[in-house]
Amino acid sequence: MTTRPLSVPQIQKISIAFAIAWIILCAAGLHYVVNFSWVISFTDSVITNFLLIVACISISNMLGYYQPKNERVLYVLIISLALTFVIIYLAKYSLLFIFTDFKNYQDFYNFSFPFRGLISFMCLGWCALANILWYRLEEQSEMQGRLLSTQNLAKEAELNKLRHQLQPHFLFNSLNSVFALTMVNPKEAGVMITKLASFLRGTLKRDDELWVSVEEEMEYIQLYLDIEKVRFSHRLNIEVNISEDTLNLCLPGTLLQPIVENAIKFGLYNTSAGITIKIDVTVENDILNLRVQNPFDPEMKATGGTGFGLTAIKRRLYLLFANQNLLQTEIEANNLYITTLKIPQKDDQNHTN
């Protein structure tokens, strides 16, 4: 909602002062120039100008509800004109009614009537145009504000995405492990640093839109798992089985990693026992199957809050393939959690790569 000019205290004050000064000025003019008594001068000035003020206020409020487009500004002038007629006739009849016995005044009034009309019209017209200008400027600054807040939101989203991509918690913990390795086992530290660098490079290269080959994606996943293995060497076992015929198949670049991350999060971070995470990649009837298996603590699942957080992946799959069933999760006996991701293979995607 735009603010109205008359609701701004400063404008209120100025307009009231201006109106009072104008009323006094008119009365003084009538008294000194035309030589009417103070009573007549003031009554005339107050009634005429009061009606004018009412008309100005109503036109200002009306424009608050409806702002004419460029070619319609003429209508506003017509409305001003109509309002002018209404108020000057109202003023005329009330004044002539009050001062029926003053012949002098009546003559003067009839003589000055067209001038009064002209002045009223100019006042109203000016008031209308000033209001239109005001509302236009208001609208513009509001639009600017909206634009600015949209930009801020977009920036924030971008920042959040980056932060998420970089996984600061993972990154700093890994750095800490590397740091420890430099003292305990410098050779291993070197290997880990290069792995971390490759992983980060991969992270920065990731793009939601891009499809990558299974080979490429699994290399990336392997780096991630290798780094986690250095951090939790004693208790993380990894079994990756990729069947030969899948290496050249493709999948969207940002789907598998969050699933593996989940497996690590619920399988590894939530327990202090040794665990095995198993990844199987197979192909069947032109559908690429990625199966991730991790153990979990059933007691922790109830308190995990957001659960396994796979909704975002499901949504992406739906947007990509219009199919709700490409991501499936199941819980096997002895507390194994299995996530299966199915990627239908289209010929064109494979050939473009």
Add this chain to the structure above:
Amino acid sequence: MIRTILIDDEPLARDIVKYYLSEHKEIEIIAECCDGFEGLKAITQHKPDLIFLDIQMPKISGFEMLELVEDKPAVIFTTAFDEFAIKAFEVNAVDYLLKPIDKSRFDLAMQKLPLRLNQKESTDAVLDAVAMSSAQSNRVVVKKDGIIKIIPVADINYLEADDDYVKLSTTEGAFYKNKTMAFFEQTLDAGQFIRIHRSYIINLAQVTKIELKEKDSYVVLLKSDIWLPVSKTGYAKLKTALGL
């Protein structure tokens, strides 16, 4: 000698602290633990003077573990990245080390140690500040008969003031937590938990009926077949929460 326990789920992270500590002859490492459960056991058993505590660990966080420790030792937190925790540390002047841990920063923490050994209040302030964060408020960690229990807040039927403790009534029985009613009133989701009385906070999902007992005095019946008194202000809160 300052008897010290290291609690961190990553062996290399413990190694680096051990390595730094090897220069500080006054420190004696009496145990190393790789999660909060083990940590709690070791603290109860050894009553250390100092612990190095990681925050993100399996099962329960370092904060949740610390809440269960009755006689808190001096704590130096070690963490990689936890925006909220770091803010809580900064405000409450507890010593914390960011991973990867810098040697000179570590030595500085050790220099300040004699001061820290005698004042535990700021640790409590950190725990309270952290518990206020939404990340922690969907579960409550309690200890009963030496067993640690993680209660999702949705499983709490009602809370009752009981001297210095708050009794949490769940379907699996009652648990006690050394906190105040005001603390729970602030940390629990106000849309789900309503303080109906000076001594009671109830889970809205548990309400089956509200009855007028006598003039201006109401009682509420919970699904677990328990009647609880409702104060005048409590009744007003209950009414708004239920949209009456």
